[in-house]
Amino acid sequence: MSNRTRSVILAAGVGSRLRPYTDAVPKPLVEVNGTPMLHNALHQLSELGICEATIVVGYRKEAIEQSCGQRFAGVEIEYVHNPIFDRTGSAYSLWLARNTMLAGDTVFLEGDVFFEREVLERTLRTVSATKKNVAAVAVFTEAMSGSAVELAADHCVSTFVMNQTPAQAQARGLFKTINLTHFGAAALHDRLVPALHRAAKSGHLTAYVEQILALLVENREVQLSAADCSDTRWFEIDSEVDLRLAEEIFALPPTRAFASGAEDAPGKQEHGDDRLPA
16 A cells, blocks of 8 residues: 555536536636636646546536646646436445545545635645544634534544534534535444445435544544644635635735635635635
């Protein structure tokens, strides 16, 4: 088994909430200030020495394959097709990439997250001999909704909580999941891939990755540490409102990002002309 770290990017979904943009292109190719979300992710992976990516495609898969090719920004790319992308959840798409995960340490991310390099860099810095599985998280703010986690005193995830509003999450001091996680080879081989396999084979095709991880954490099968990225710039883009806010955030110089009216957003990064986040 190789010691090098690989990556899996989920890019199969329809992105119906982001129409009309996704009528023409798949969601991961929607641009933030001129840069497609997927291109940004590949650049950040390459900058930190992760040079192999498996991209799970589905909706308008040809557009992604043409845009990224077999090699992009120094990252060698393999494509896995989800033929039933329109009726399956993220867990099923991740299961389709199981061969990559069974080969060793893997960074998993979703293709609708636009992030600066520090998010990935901090996550990888948190990985150690005793912390192989690390999830990027951030303080839950008014701009967020969806899945969240509760952290124990040792900064490990103790609980996943789904479908949170800002008021609910803030009342409990929860952190938002950024959907960027490093998994060690042992947890992938012994825990996550088998759990994904069980979900797929039992017909739970619409399950989300967070739901699978929630069970593994609850049953103490996986220890998931947290990398607090609250002061970094990132944004999960599901709607046109999200896109506009992301464009505002990433257009700001780094020193101004938290002094603007966008301080309640998940993350920020300068993004003028065609430059990518540093």
